[in-house]
Amino acid sequence: MDNPAYHIPVMLDACISGLAIDPNGIYVDLTFGGGGHSREILKKLDQGHLYAFDQDPDAARNAPEAENFTFIMANFRDLRRYLKIYGVTKVDGILADLGISSHQIDRAERGFSTRFEGNLDMRMSQSGELTAANVLNTYSEEALHRVFGLYGEVRNAKTLAKAVVSSRTGSPFESIPDFKQLLDKYAPRGKYAKYAAQVFQAIRIEVNEEMAALEEMLEQSIALLNPGGRLVVMSYHSLEDRMVKNMIVKGKLQGELEKDFYGNPLRPLEPVNRKAITADAAEVAINKRARSAKLRIARKN
Numbered sequence: 001m002d003n004p005a006y007h008i009p010v011m012l013d014a015c016i017s018g019l020a021i022d023p024n025g026i027y028v029d030l031t032f033g034g035g036g037h038s039r040e041i042l043k044k045l046d047q048g049h050l051y052a053f054d055q056d057p058d059a060a061r062n063a064p065e066a067e068n069f070t071f072i073m074a075n076f077r078d079l080r081r082y083l084k085i086y087g088v089t090k091v092d093g094i095l096a097d098l099g100i101s102s103h104q105i106d107r108a109e110r111g112f113s114t115r116f117e118g119n120l121d122m123r124m125s126q127s128g129e130l131t132a133a134n135v136l137n138t139y140s141e142e143a144l145h146r147v148f149g150l151y152g153e154v155r156n157a158k159t160l161a162k163a164v165v166s167s168r169t170g171s172p173f174e175s176i177p178d179f180k181q182l183l184d185k186y187a188p189r190g191k192y193a194k195y196a197a198q199v200f201q202a203i204r205i206e207v208n209e210e211m212a213a214l215e216e217m218l219e220q221s222i223a224l225l226n227p228g229g230r231l232v233v234m235s236y237h238s239l240e241d242r243m244v245k246n247m248i249v250k251g252k253l254q255g256e257l258e259k260d261f262y263g264n265p266l267r268p269l270e271p272v273n274r275k276a277i278t279a280d281a282a283e284v285a286i287n288k289r290a291r292s293a294k295l296r297i298a299r300k301n
Contacts, residue, residue, distance in 0.1 A: 008289070009033075009097065010097065010234060010283070011283070014277055015295065016037070019093040021044040021048075022048065023044060024046055024047040025048045028093070028224075029052040031053070031054065033059050038050060045068055048092075049069070049070070050070070051088065052070070052072065053072050053079060055124055056126075060073050075213055077213035077220075079224070089224070091224050091226065092226055092228075092229045093229055094231050100204070119174070120133040120176060120178075122200075122207045128208070133174060135147065135203055141164075144165065147205075148199060151206060152198040152200075152202025152203075153238075160186050163182060163185070163186060164182065183196050211239060214243055218244065218253075228300060231297070231299075231300070232295070232297050247269065251265075273296070
């Protein structure tokens with residue numbers, strides 16, 4: 001089940017420790033991938049059960065055959081609905097390792113990386129209709145400006161959006177090399193790699209509705225957790241981390257923390273760690289993906 005070639009889990013020990021696993025509890029791995037996290041959770045379960053979600057059919061091939069394990073091929077934004085099908089209304093711990101897996105990045109045909117000459121796809125679920133090519137070839141200049149600026153925090157988002165619309169008029173974008181030719185003209189000197197990564201991240205988030213899915217998942221997780229249950233979330237860019245932090249610290253995505261008459265905070269979750277946990281230098285040296293990871297752990301009040 002554990003497939004290191006598929007994806008190397010980041011801060012594995014910290015994630016598992018953060019769940020504070022009860023051997024007889026019910027747990028959910030929202031991002032199964034290669035099965036690294038699930039494998040460690042299953043080691044600690046006795047009469048408990050683990051439910052794992054992943055919307056990528058490739059991940060399903062890593063699923064183990066175990067009586068106390070159930071694989072659900074679905075987006076984690078629907079976790080409450082799918083768990084209800086299995087008669088589960090409360091759980092003791094939820095783990096989410098956000099972003100994309102190494103396997104998805106390394107498959108040229110998936111279109112996630114600038115390293116390859118694949119198609120402009122970027123769908124995490126191959127059943128999705130919207131692709132990166134659709135975004136680049138059909139979105140208005142205003143919509144592209146929003147995507148690049150909001151999801152990629154690209155400084156010249158407006159200029160790039162205008163260039164995309166102008167360029168596609170003569171020849172639609174069909175492949176990664178097509179789009180890279182345009183990016184090369186607008187990337188800051190000496191910073192092409194970072195610039196391209198920001199733009200690709202923005203498009204990927206739009207294609208997969210990642211921020212909306214994360215919002216729905218966080219709200220459902222609070223409702224699903226038993227008192228004392230743990231929420232463990234690892235993010236890889238500031239937009240994700242900000243949303244997770246707000247939900248943990250304030251109990252909502254926006255606005256100020258509400259307090260009762262006596263000044264006590266009114267929030268469903270309590271942070272276990274004051275600050276986000278980050279990977280040490282040794283892990284970053286082995287797994288570059290760990291460099292930007294931020295792990296937040298919360299306990300249900």
